[in-house]
Amino acid sequence: MIERLNVRWLGRVSYDEADALARSLHSRSGNYLLLLEHPHTYTLGRRGDDKNVLVEPESVGAVLRSVDRGGDVTYHGPGQLVIYPIIDLPIWRGGLVDSVAYVRQLEQVVVDSLASIGFDAYTDPEYPGVWIGGAKVCAVGVKVEGRRTRHGVAINVDTDLSMFDHIVPCGITDRGVTSLSKVLSDLDGPAGATSGSTESTKSLMEIVAEAFVSSFTQEFDVYEVDDQSVAWREPLVLQSDERRRSIEEQSAEAGVPVRLVSRLQAASVEVPVADPTFRRPEWMRVKADLGAEYRGLKRLVRELDLHTVCESAGCPNIY
Incomplete structure (x- = not known):
């Protein structure tokens, strides 16, 4: 159970600044959920292969960062909802934490949150992440130090998918990537995003973020949420x-x-x-x-x- 979860929507923040903030919060007590976007950035995990970066990132207006999460190379950019949970995990046998179970929980949160707004998402036992129609819509990569977590998930909401053409996403050669906006272009759309209700006045990014926070609080048994996010708006x-x-x-x-x-x-x-x-x-x-x-x-x-x-x-x- 998480007694208190501090939720923050930060807007668009460079990868380096967000990482510095996450490390600072990681060194303190308290549980945090940071939601944000990055400028065009490729990140290469500790098990990543440099050969999966197919171009010089600067040639496509991006930067490359080597990071200490699991997984291979992925892309972050405008239109992608990035969520960094910084929380204490429960201690299991032998004083250890189950990082694999934590990844599965994050995947389930994404599946549940997307299902709540009408998307048929699922996990694949062969590959990490969340998928829609055979294409990856959400990448997952974490690091657990002691009991504390860093890094997290990245959901393609309205992402420029052409930026994935310059890498081998997650080192997977036989699967593609997709975004929620691309899925919507072939469908009538989830009720929350298309109905005449108040939800229809919100951006898809905001709808997905709210759904994620709701599912996260249920999955991780959060008692109290302190949301001090900045206002939702176009920068x-x-x-x-x-x-x-x-x-x-x-x-x-x-x-x-x-x-x-x-x-x-x-x-x-x-x-x-x-x-x-x-x-x-x-x-x-x-x-x-x-x-x-x-x-x-x-x-x-x-x-x-x-x-x-x-x-x-x-x-x-x-x-």
């Missing part, structure tokens, strides 16, 4: 140059600060940009302390690609 860095120019042009015409308009539009707040009288009221004009502490915090937030509640709400009181 500002994904704005096209065309949209950014449009924002700048609208702002210039209306005399409204560019950053303010961009922030409000990113938060889906309608702004009367054609109205030249649109200004922040005087009571909102508070002098900001932009000292070293502020700059350090701002740099950390940007480096980890985090988003504050104020940004998500389009607060005009941010300087």
